[in-house]
Amino acid sequence: MNGAKGPFRHPLRTERQGDDRVRYWIFVAEIGKYLRVVTLEDGKTVHNAFPDRNFRE
Numbered sequence: 927m928n929g930a931k932g933p934f935r936h937p938l939r940t941e942r943q944g945d946d947r948v949r950y951w952i953f954v955a956e957i958g959k960y961l962r963v964v965t966l967e968d969g970k971t972v973h974n975a976f977p978d979r980n981f982r983e
Contacts, residue, residue: 938983947973951981 937950938960946967954961962978965971 939981951978 937952939949939951941949943949943964948965948967948969950963950965952961952963953959957977959977959979960981961975962981963975964973966973
């Protein structure tokens, strides 16, 4: 995921899951959607990323 480091600096929301993975929500202006990015426990290695149509600020 190119350019992902920048948005992680200022996510709209951050949550730690029960399995210690970390969820970040960012807004991606290019697609006009909120993206949920799930990382492994280290908070850096991307496990999954997808548009989150249910996210509300």
